[in-house]
Each structure stands twice: as C-alpha cells, then as structure tokens.
Amino acid sequence: MRHYLSNIYFGVYTALVGMRITFKQFLQPSVTHQYPYDRSFEQKKNVREIPKGYRGKLHNRIEDCIGCKKCEMICPVDCITIVTQKLPRGERLWDSMNVVHLKDRTEIVGNIEGDEKPAPNTTVTINTRDDRTITVSSDEIASIVERKPVIFYLDQFDIDMSLCMYCGLCTEVCPTECLIMFDNLSDGIEYSTFDRTDLIYEFAEPEMYDQPADESTEAEAAD
Amino acid sequence: MLLGLQVENLHQFFVQSSDNWAQRFVQNHAPFLEHLPAPLGELAIMLACCVIFVAVVPLLPLGLVLAERKVSAHIQDRVGPMRVGPHGTLQTLADGVKLIFKEDHIPREGDKFLFVVSPYIIFACSFAVFAAIPFDRSILVSNLNIGIFYIMAISSVIVMGVIMAGWASNSKWSLLGAMRSAAQIVSYEIPLGLGILTVVMLVQSLNMQEIVNGQDGIANWLIFRTPFTFIAFFVFFISSIAEVNRTPFDLPEAESELVAGFHTEYSGMRFALFFIAEYANMFAVSAIAATLFLGGWHGIVPSGMLPEAGLLGFVLRAITLGGLLGVAIKTLCLVFVMMWLRWTLPRLRVDQLMNLCWKYFIPISFFNILGVGIWGLIFPQDSRLSIIISIAAIILGLILVFGVLGRSLSKSTTPPSSPDRQISATT
CATH class of the missing domain: 3.30.70.20 (Alpha-Beta Plaits)
Structure with missing residues (x-):
C-alpha cells in the first residue's frame, strides 16, 4: 500500500517538476x-x-x-x-596599373609615378584610378606588381x-x-x-x- | 402525414426543454418563421445553427494547430512558424491548401470502402460531440436530457473509425496503431465514465444544462463541491487526454515506432480530416471538462451579482470566466495544459499505459464514487457548510500530500522502482 501511494505521489510530483521546467522555458525569450x-x-x-x-x-x-x-x-x-x-x-x-603591396598586408591599386622600383627611404606617390593620390614611404612597400x-x-x-x-x-x-x-x-x-x-x-x-x-x-x- | 410526423419526432428528439435558444431566436429575431408550423421553424433555425457549427468548428483546429506549434516552439526556445502572414498566423491555412492539392492515395490492396469512409466517421463523430456542449445559457444546439451520455457514446464511435482506418490501410503500422488505439480508448473510457459518474451522482441529472446550472459562482463549481470531485477532475482530464491520443498517451500514432499510426497510409484531404478531428476532439474534451467541473458558462462570481444583459454584462461575465467567452477561456486554458503536458512528458510504454489506467485510475475512480456517495449521505443538500468543509479538505489534503507526506516519502528512498519494469512492451 505504501509502495502504491508513493508511486502515485512520485508520478504527480515528477510530472509537476517537469511542467515547471517547461513553463519556465515557455516564458523565456526564444533564441x-x-x-x-x-x-x-x-x-x-x-x-x-x-x-x-x-x-x-x-x-x-x-x-x-x-x-x-x-x-x-x-x-x-x-x-x-x-x-x-x-x-x-x-x-x-x-x-x-601597378599593384602596391604594403607590409601591413594591404594593397593599393594605382600607377606609381615614374614606374620605377622605388629606392629605399623615399616617398612614393601613387595615382589611383579614382584620381586620388596616395603617398607612402618606400619602407612600407613589400612588393610591386609591374605594369x-x-x-x-x-x-x-x-x-x-x-x-x-x-x-x-x-x-x-x-x-x-x-x-x-x-x-x-x-x-x-x-x-x-x-x-x-x-x-x-x-x-x-x-x-x-x-x-x-x-x-x-x-x-x-x-x- | 408521414413527413409531418417525422418532423414532429425530430422536434421531440432534439428539443427537450422550453428554454431552448432556437425557440427564443425565432421569437426575437425571426418572427416570420413562426408562421410556419412551429416544429418546422425551429428545425430551420436548428439546421442553420448546425451549419454555423459545421462552419465554425473547423476554424478551431486552424487556430489550435498554430497554437500547438507556437507553444511547442516557445517551450523549446524557438519561435515557430513566422513566414506566412504576421507571425505565421496563416501557416495552418497554407498547410491546409497544400493538403487539399495533394494526391488522394488509396492503397491498392486495402479495403477501399472502409478506407474512404473512416475519416468521415471520425470527423463526423468529433463534430457531433459539439452538439451537446452548452456554451452559454442559450447557446446549445441540442438540449438532450441524456447530454453527457450522448457525448460519451458518440465519442466512443471514434475508435471504430480508427480501427476501420487501421484495418483498411493494409499496413502493419496502421493496424498496430489501430489495435493500440482500441485497447487504449476502451480502457480509458472506464475512468472517464466513472469520473463523469461522480458528477452525475452529485447533480442527479445527465442533462448538460442542468449540470451547469448548479455551478453558480466558484464555490459551487463541481470541482470544489466535494474533495472527491477535485480528484475526479484530474482523473477525468488525464483520461480524456488519453482518449484523444495526445502525447503522454499517443501510442496509436507513435511517430518513432509506428510512422504515423493508424493514418500512416492517408494523404491529402483525408489526412487533413484526421488532423482536424484530432484538434476538434481536443477542444471538445477540454470543453466537456470545463463544463462538468469548472462551472461551464457560470463564472467565478455568482451570476446574480452581475448585470444580466447588454455589452457591459457580457464583458463582465467574460472577465469573471462566465458566458460564451468564459467557456472559451476555460477551455483554451485546458487545451494549453494539454499542449504543455505534451511537450513535457515523454510517451508511455504500452504496459505503463495499461498500468496507469487499470491499477491507478480505475481504483481511484471507484474510491471517488464511494466518497461522493458517502458525502451525499452526509450532506443531502449542498449547503454553505458542506462547501466550506470541502474546500478546507482540499487545501488541507494538498498541504498534507505535498508538504508532509511527500517529504516523508522522498526521505525514505529514491523513487520506487516499478516491479513491472522488467516486462517488455508488447502490443
């Protein structure tokens, strides 16, 4: 008899525990x-x-x-x-156009004035396609793709x-x-x-x- | 005249009390129908209201399927259907349109006649249940003097449709599902009927309107009338979940075991009929539970304290869970609990299912009947004293069970291991 009643109690109790958990989830915002x-x-x-x-x-x-x-x-x-x-x-x-690869792994597309490999410690002027002029130091340049x-x-x-x-x-x-x-x-x-x-x-x-x-x-x- | 006689008989069959909404409707809104012979006019109204029911009730599954998907989604931290219409409100409609256009496949080796007929049987029976459920003082298709008995009877016919569908499909999945369904529904019909019997013993009537009539105000709700009906409500509700084959008890259509159970072979509109019937059933059993135990169209406040007519009265009654909207709210709350349970509990094994019914629900139901009988002897008339004693007993019992008894039980051991656990599941 005790077994029977405790079975009923645990059946109800565990169902209620489960229902409480799912209801909490129900109220939570969805992910x-x-x-x-x-x-x-x-x-x-x-x-x-x-x-x-x-x-x-x-x-x-x-x-x-x-x-x-x-x-x-x-x-x-x-x-x-x-x-x-x-x-x-x-x-x-x-x-x-030249493509100038810089050492910080960016690249600039544009014509280098003079089209020459720049000497060290000089500034290089690059004319891009949209008519902007960018000057970079030749130390920053990693490599140049020729025209x-x-x-x-x-x-x-x-x-x-x-x-x-x-x-x-x-x-x-x-x-x-x-x-x-x-x-x-x-x-x-x-x-x-x-x-x-x-x-x-x-x-x-x-x-x-x-x-x-x-x-x-x-x-x-x-x- | 033969036709006249038939109409007369129908009238007598359907209309039992003079407080019939069809009659009232004729008197108030369609006096021209009174020039017809009275039974014919009422019959016309009744047919019209049947048409309304047949048109409105399929809309319930439309909403309930969406609600089910939304509830399940939110319980699982999802959002559910979102694309069709605002927040997916038209998803079910889209699915329905899709199902209408699908191929209607009939298995070549199956029994064609039974295969075609069984969805209609299930569909018709689950709709016929609504005829006897009172949704308001005067909103009731048919005021039968054996209302609850009729509901029990007509909802038992559903199992015939299920077995026919399973047999006619000529598929092992369908047949197994149908057999399980038969075993399950026949078993759970007993605690269901015994639960209803406790109510009938208190009210002394099978008429749904009379069952509701006595439940004016929350203290008079049958669930609180005696401590035994309080237990009976839960037994009844859980049994009715089993009756409509929903998840803790969805063995007839266990997806992981039987593909889709008895409707495995169905496609297109016939499948949609099963689907609609399932959700209509769910609403129906919840409405019955609300009517029998939760006051029906009577609200929390006794109806004498509220204004009778007008919009104000309607709104006030709805707020206090009375009237048409009150019934709808109570029913939908129970439907929500069903969905909630579905997404909480896993499916029972066959032997666990039968254990629960035969070893737990039926003894508890008999205990309830005995208790209600003794209660009736002690308090022949419902008085304020009896209701106070009953509510006090319910509260004390809950405290005792969950506070004191439960603590001592949980202290004793881990959850008791069932000696039946070794039994292997067989169909």
Missing part, C-alpha cells in the same frame, strides 16, 4: 534569429566573426586584365571562359562560380593581379541565387574600349 530579415544579431559581440582564412569570391578588375588566359589554363575545373581579340601588332590599348600592356580586347570573361572550387590558383598566376579573391563582407558572404545561371559572373565590358571590337577580327585570325 532564434530570423536571419535574412533580422540581422541585428550581427552587431552582437558573441557572434563568431568570419574566419581570417575566408577567401571570398572571385573578382576581376577588368581594366587591368591583359587577356593572357593563364587563369583559364590553370583552372582545375575549367570554370573560366575567356574570349579575346588581339590588337594589330605593335598596338596597345593601355597599360595595366603590363593590354594588347587584347576582352569579349568575354566569364567565371562560373557554381563550378569554382575556390583553390585560388587563378589569382596566383595572374600577372597583373587583377583577378583576386575578394572577401569584402559588405558584399555579403551569402551569394546564393535562385537561378543557377546567375552564378556565372560576367566581367567583360566590351563598351569600355573606344573603338568597336569587331575591327580587329582580322588580327585575331592572323593570330
């Missing part, structure tokens, strides 16, 4: 973030930041691209498609990001360092799309050449 709509949690400190090794997505500064097709060749998954037309022999469109003549019209420069395996080999072979992996977070880390074809990034801008690109078709045929 869910309504992520795409509510980004306020990004400002909170306890949210983990994106790790340093994050490579980001590919970006091409098309003005500096010389159409050498090295990236297309080295790509292990063939996700880069480049179609170029060669200019007549001896002609060039323009030179690509290259642009002798190709780029009709097509497509990177299929749905195929890309993010190895970064193309950025390493790029002679002008215009093809970079870009981890700009304002751009967002979420670049999924609803249509697969939207993942084919088209960088070529044929309208940036003054003359129509068709004129040099013969040149490419000769090439």
Whole structure:
C-alpha cells in the first residue's frame, strides 16, 4: 500500500517538476534569429566573426586584365571562359596599373609615378584610378606588381562560380593581379541565387574600349 | 402525414426543454418563421445553427494547430512558424491548401470502402460531440436530457473509425496503431465514465444544462463541491487526454515506432480530416471538462451579482470566466495544459499505459464514487457548510500530500522502482 501511494505521489510530483521546467522555458525569450530579415544579431559581440582564412569570391578588375588566359589554363575545373581579340601588332590599348603591396598586408591599386622600383627611404606617390593620390614611404612597400600592356580586347570573361572550387590558383598566376579573391563582407558572404545561371559572373565590358571590337577580327585570325 | 410526423419526432428528439435558444431566436429575431408550423421553424433555425457549427468548428483546429506549434516552439526556445502572414498566423491555412492539392492515395490492396469512409466517421463523430456542449445559457444546439451520455457514446464511435482506418490501410503500422488505439480508448473510457459518474451522482441529472446550472459562482463549481470531485477532475482530464491520443498517451500514432499510426497510409484531404478531428476532439474534451467541473458558462462570481444583459454584462461575465467567452477561456486554458503536458512528458510504454489506467485510475475512480456517495449521505443538500468543509479538505489534503507526506516519502528512498519494469512492451 505504501509502495502504491508513493508511486502515485512520485508520478504527480515528477510530472509537476517537469511542467515547471517547461513553463519556465515557455516564458523565456526564444533564441532564434530570423536571419535574412533580422540581422541585428550581427552587431552582437558573441557572434563568431568570419574566419581570417575566408577567401571570398572571385573578382576581376577588368581594366587591368591583359587577356593572357593563364587563369583559364590553370583552372582545375575549367570554370573560366575567356574570349579575346588581339590588337594589330605593335598596338596597345593601355597599360595595366601597378599593384602596391604594403607590409601591413594591404594593397593599393594605382600607377606609381615614374614606374620605377622605388629606392629605399623615399616617398612614393601613387595615382589611383579614382584620381586620388596616395603617398607612402618606400619602407612600407613589400612588393610591386609591374605594369603590363593590354594588347587584347576582352569579349568575354566569364567565371562560373557554381563550378569554382575556390583553390585560388587563378589569382596566383595572374600577372597583373587583377583577378583576386575578394572577401569584402559588405558584399555579403551569402551569394546564393535562385537561378543557377546567375552564378556565372560576367566581367567583360566590351563598351569600355573606344573603338568597336569587331575591327580587329582580322588580327585575331592572323593570330 | 408521414413527413409531418417525422418532423414532429425530430422536434421531440432534439428539443427537450422550453428554454431552448432556437425557440427564443425565432421569437426575437425571426418572427416570420413562426408562421410556419412551429416544429418546422425551429428545425430551420436548428439546421442553420448546425451549419454555423459545421462552419465554425473547423476554424478551431486552424487556430489550435498554430497554437500547438507556437507553444511547442516557445517551450523549446524557438519561435515557430513566422513566414506566412504576421507571425505565421496563416501557416495552418497554407498547410491546409497544400493538403487539399495533394494526391488522394488509396492503397491498392486495402479495403477501399472502409478506407474512404473512416475519416468521415471520425470527423463526423468529433463534430457531433459539439452538439451537446452548452456554451452559454442559450447557446446549445441540442438540449438532450441524456447530454453527457450522448457525448460519451458518440465519442466512443471514434475508435471504430480508427480501427476501420487501421484495418483498411493494409499496413502493419496502421493496424498496430489501430489495435493500440482500441485497447487504449476502451480502457480509458472506464475512468472517464466513472469520473463523469461522480458528477452525475452529485447533480442527479445527465442533462448538460442542468449540470451547469448548479455551478453558480466558484464555490459551487463541481470541482470544489466535494474533495472527491477535485480528484475526479484530474482523473477525468488525464483520461480524456488519453482518449484523444495526445502525447503522454499517443501510442496509436507513435511517430518513432509506428510512422504515423493508424493514418500512416492517408494523404491529402483525408489526412487533413484526421488532423482536424484530432484538434476538434481536443477542444471538445477540454470543453466537456470545463463544463462538468469548472462551472461551464457560470463564472467565478455568482451570476446574480452581475448585470444580466447588454455589452457591459457580457464583458463582465467574460472577465469573471462566465458566458460564451468564459467557456472559451476555460477551455483554451485546458487545451494549453494539454499542449504543455505534451511537450513535457515523454510517451508511455504500452504496459505503463495499461498500468496507469487499470491499477491507478480505475481504483481511484471507484474510491471517488464511494466518497461522493458517502458525502451525499452526509450532506443531502449542498449547503454553505458542506462547501466550506470541502474546500478546507482540499487545501488541507494538498498541504498534507505535498508538504508532509511527500517529504516523508522522498526521505525514505529514491523513487520506487516499478516491479513491472522488467516486462517488455508488447502490443
């Protein structure tokens, strides 16, 4: 009898204990973030930041691209498609810009005045594309990417990001360092799309050449 | 005339007392119907109110499913559906539309007729229960003199639908679920009926309106009328959770064991019918519990102290848990407790389920009946003294159990290990 009654008591008591716990949880605010709509949690400190090794997505500064097709060749998954037309022999469109790597691991894209490797303990003036002038001490400079003549019209420069395996080999072979992996977070880390074809990034801008690109078709045929 | 006779019979069958809201409605709002032969006019009103019920009651599951998902989400620190409509309020509607457009699959080897019919049986029975539940002094579809008996009877037919669904599906999961459901519902019908019997012994009537009529003011609520009805309320409520197959007792549809139990093979609208019936049932048993034990449409304050008519009276009665809104509040509170229990307790094993029913609830129910009988002998008429004694006994009992007795029991040993623990679960 005692066993029977204590069974009833413990049955009721444990159920009530459980109900008290769940009711406490019921009153607590929920921990869910309504992520795409509510980004306020990004400002909170306890949210983990994106790790340093994050490579980001590919970006091409098309003005500096010389159409050498090295990236297309080295790509292990063939996700880069480049179609170029060669200019007549001896002609060039323009030179690509210098890329100045600083020792604090930042980089400046712009033309160095004089286009020479700066001597130690001098100041270097860099004219960027948006007409700003930046002066840095030559001690801060780690390395400089030289200018290259642009002798190709780029009709097509497509990177299929749905195929890309993010190895970064193309950025390493790029002679002008215009093809970079870009981890700009304002751009967002979420670049999924609803249509697969939207993942084919088209960088070529044929309208940036003054003359129509068709004129040099013969040149490419000769090439 | 044959038709006239039938109408007359129907009238006699449905309308038992002159205090019928259909009659009143005819007199107050539709006097043109009085030119018809009286039974026909009332029948028209009754049919209209049936249509209202059939239209309104499916809206309950619409809200309750959302409520269930929200309650479960918040208990688990989630937020639940949020995308469809403001705070996900239209989620159930979207799900319903999706279910309507789904394929209506009937198993090739199954019994087609039973398979098609069983959802309608369950659906119809769970709706028929609402006919006898009084929601206010005059809001009642049918004032049966055997109201609570009718409710018991009609809700027992649901188990037939469950067995038919399980058998007709020709699936082992369905059949096992249906068999478990039959065993469970038949077992729990007994403590449920005995719980109702304690109330009926006190009120001396099976009529739902009369059961409510005596419960004017919180002291007169049947749950506090005797200490035994206080216990009977909990036995009744837990048994009714088992009756509607909700989680501590959801063996007929145990997801982790039987896929979905008796409705495994159902899809589309038929599945939706099961779903609606489940939530309508849940509301119905809560409403019955509120009617039998928690005063029905009588509030905390005796109705003589409140203004009878008008908006003020309606609001005041709602605040004091009386009237239509009062019934709704009490019922929804009980529904919330059901959801709360669902997300607190894990599922019982089959043998534990049967133990709880046959070894605990049924003896306790018989004890309650004995107690109420003796109480009735001591206090033939309910007086102020009897109510005071009863409430004092309830409070003292709670203090004794949870303060003194519980402490001594918990001091003695760890929770008693059940000798039945070795029994392996069999269907």
